[in-house]
Amino acid sequence: MTLLTGRHCYNALNPLHSMIYFAPEAEAEFHSLGLSRGSMSYFAGRSAAMGRVGAGTVAATFYNFSPALIARYLPRAWDLATPDAVLAARLRAVEAAQQRTLGAETMAGAEVREAAELALRAAEACTAAGRPLYAAHAELPVPTEPHLALWHAITLLREHRGDGHLAALLDAELDGLEALVTHTATGRGFLPAMARSTRGWSDEEWSAAEDRLRGRGLLDADGALTDAGRQVRQEIEDRTDRLAEAPYRHLGEAALARLGEIAARLSAVSAANGAFPEGVFAFSTTGARAAR
Template identity: 60%
Template sequence: MTDPRAGRRCHTPLNALHSTVYFSPEFDAEMETLGLAGAPGAYFSAGGYFAARSAAMGAVGPGAVTATFFNFSHTLIAQHLPGAWTVATPGQLLAARLRVVDRLLRRLLGDEALASKEMAEAAELALRAAGGCHRAGRPLSAAEADQPVAQEPHVAFWQAATVLREHRGDGHIALLTHAGLDGLEALVSHTSSGRGFTPAFARSTRGWSEEEWSAAEERLRGKGLLDADGELTEAGTTLRVDLEHETDRLAAAPYDHLGAAGVERLTELAGGFAAMALGNGAYPNGIFGRK
């Protein structure tokens, strides 16, 4: 078996490349064309995001999306689903998403990188790893794994990265539930660690009110996981660290399938592409960190 931490190191750039799609102007343009434009000034189209990310599962209702996305408000999701399916079909959204991937990666990485032997190698390695993902108990990952693979290496690379990203996420949600954290408590504790999105960005884009956020903080204090200043306690920090280690263990199958040498090479290639994408403005400014 590979070192589980090696899987996490590989996942980090793969996830960065996967997620940038939903923050891109290319995504907003496609959603507007389909009739799912976001609100003026929003970071992304919420309705388009819920529909496009869940489309591989079919025209599912808000309950299924709340369950699988986990840290979004059900109230927010229900504002957009199932209504989005009367505007665009899952097939239309899946096709639109791949068009976004093609145009976005061309903008962020350039045609030369997309046509390179390194991109072809990254796609081959990522697809091989994705072939080792378990389907049972992994609804988002399994649905993505059922999608036909694109012929273009850069699009296929993104598809494989998506399967791997959702595979880890599905396992992580199971562990959060086992730890007794609901979706909002998990989100608050994660932002309190200083990792991921800022609290303000996470709260607003996931549809939680300030009152709901404060109530979750109080619940975490009652569990001994958060202090009076909104920082993780020692127990809270230990829990978050343990959750990541256990997530590594549950996410190990595809990386074991690929093998240590393959994981190291995929990490190198994905890291290079992710660094290039981030350097070319893959994400809006000011959405990560403590404030």
């Protein structure tokens, strides 16, 4: 198995998880608990597996969000809804969003069941040391319904990879905002305006990060990556792949190819049925690796 094969499978799987961050069903469920729509629902929904964590913990584990933005909503969200209630609401939202984007027949089909079994088998090889978001989600029970078990397994694989990605960013000496700026400069994932608004950074903060990166020779005068900047980003991706390879190697080549095949087909159906809004990603959501 090559690292590229593992990354291809991850890229096929990831949209089936990340659709929840754009699903109106999620905001409706969280709002019914008393959480405000938008950032509060996102921060609470994704961090609830860690318990009643504060803004500092979420800023550290989410990495590229403005700490000031997070502090507007956490820990206040936990006075409105308990983490357990948020986790239950999140699963209800996942099921409703899957109904809309995949359809009941697909959700109940043999391929979803097979993909869930394969993804859960892959997740058996994930390791928790140094991976706080993965570790928190790994302590949650596996849903009994195959379509929810698939989403849970993909969540484990996603957070496992994401935690390793942060280690690679730290090794490259990029802070959260610099990581976001250089990622958008690759032309992958979020468009710059969307990255700034959803991550809570001001134009001044963004410009200051660009200046720091220019000082290191990673950005040119127009904000594009230099050769050195492209090399740094490639090294980050390569290291992330190495740190994330264990679950995909655990599957073996045939099962890995099968999981990637099913996931790509399901992700394409989901995207075609409106899983992601227009004007968010720089290219196809089935290939996008949005910055954390």
